[in-house]
Amino acid sequence: MTVTATRHSDRANQRRVAAATLVGTTVEWYDFFIYATMAGLVFSRLFFEPAGESIGLLLAFASVGISFLFRPLGAFLAGHYGDKVGRRAILVVTLVLMGGATTLIGLLPTYASAGVIAPVLLILLRILQGVSAGGEWGGAALMAVEHAPAGRRGLAGSMPQLGVPLGLLLATAVTALMTGVVSPGEQFLEWGWRVPFIASIVLIAVGCFVRIAVDESPVFQEIAEKKEQASVPIVELFRNYWHLVVIAALIFVGNNAVGYMSTGGFIPAYATSDAVGLSRTDVLVAMTFAATVWLFATLGAGILSDRIGRRLTYQIGYVWLILTVWPLFLLIDSGSLANLYLGLGLICIGTGLTYGPQASLYSELFPASIRFSGVSISYAIGAILGGAFAPMIAQALLDATGGTPAIAVYLIGMCAVALVAVSLTRNRSGIDLSISNQAEQEVGSTVFDKRPVPAPSRTPDGAVGPEVPTPR
Incomplete structure (x- = not known):
């Protein structure tokens, strides 16, 4: 095969991988956001009505958050088997689990017809969604980044990230169609x-078809060929790289808290409450707009991180969020639909900047043999600390103070923590991610690592990985 034909084949495979990670994560997050949207709009009445309007809404938001507590379980399981048997199989399993749980939620009886068994079944299915989500992201991130040439990992890694705003876009658009046209x-x-919920079964079939068609990650293929799988990846991760897990998790908390607050269940519920007074369909259309802004900002951030580095892109994004969180709530409180669009647009630019580089940053932090476990568990812990109960915390702060300033202060604090965490990492863009370069991957990820860094090695596409300076 000629060099030109080989390159053409590689590019075609990279396009298939991009499509597989994008379609799969879009379906996965459509399922997740449908639940969050419905929790804010109707679940307090359908499943928690005896608790009253205020407590029922808190319980509905708590059911959103409880699934996050089971993400680490999904991350542990997916990380263990993803590092031992491969990335691709795990991606298919997580997609089927998420889609099956979502479809079953659409078939559940409500409290009015089944009593207490209805919310119990709802929470059990939500837990299954959490387990699935905990394993999904790490596999999709690694498939995208490990297939990509070193100089385009930021762009490739943004593909699974795009699945989140696309999933939100699809979820809010479908819900707006139902509330405004089909079933007002x-x-x-x-x-x-x-x-x-029931429509998810069609999306799952499409996602599985696309994912089965892609090749396994070349990094894992090399690990399997050399039989260098870690015997117990989780143990090795926490024994030798616990500090990376902590830092990576804290990097995510700001983005996750703001993301679930601004585009999850709280803002739709608050904007349609008597305090603001906007219509349900108008708010859902505004959320669709927000998801579109988030989509393009995420893609732009992935591209930008290939040019200026992951850390600097993150720092710009978190400073942007710190500056725009307070105005977001002032704009919503005005009761103007135009101001809601403006506030959501501003906040989603920052959300995209702090989400687009995540897959590439996480992949470059962890050594190859425990990478699936590292990225999955860090993501799951960050999601718990950041977004798990953010809507419930916001509702509790609103009930306690009667206004939104306390919510803004809470989110600004989360973003400040994440900004400090990402500033503790070093730029490792272009580092060779293969198992043969594990020695270089094991040192120099953070400013705390004072061990000597090996001379930079050449990446599979011929690029030279950057030398990471050792602090004096």
């Missing part, structure tokens, strides 16, 4: 809310 008013409460 009481029809939505009676049966319309079920349709977005």
